Amino acid sequence: MYQNQNQGMNAQNQNMGAQQQNMGTQQNAQNASGSSRSNRTVVPQAKGALNQMKYEIASELGINLKQGYNGDLPSRQAGYIGGYMTKRLVEQAERAMSNQG
Numbered sequence: 001m002y003q004n005q006n007q008g009m010n011a012q013n014q015n016m017g018a019q020q021q022n023m024g025t026q027q028n029a030q031n032a033s034g035s036s037r038s039n040r041t042v043v044p045q046a047k048g049a050l051n052q053m054k055y056e057i058a059s060e061l062g063i064n065l066k067q068g069y070n071g072d073l074p075s076r077q078a079g080y081i082g083g084y085m086t087k088r089l090v091e092q093a094e095r096a097m098s099n100q101g
């Protein structure tokens with residue numbers, strides 16, 4: 001009886017190890033494709049344009065965004081700015097793609 005239990009536990013341990021290894025492979029694939037969830041700019045040359053867009057959108061939304069530290073900005077307002085930036089960037093990409101085809 002104990003032998004059967006040990007065999008079952010060994011199979012479970014092997015299964016867990018394979019799952020963990022698979023998760024690591026997925027994370028490595030994400031990092032290699034540049035789709036990780038970090039705040040680094042993928043195209044460093046675009047950093048200035050993205051900052052300018054951030055300040056323009058904040059101004060359009062009536063949010064007072066200072067140069068430098070904005071840690072006192074409520075999360076909701078920061079989220080609005082980021083959301084509108086994403087929306088605008090997607091629109092620009094869609095326009096560029098439609099002009100190519």
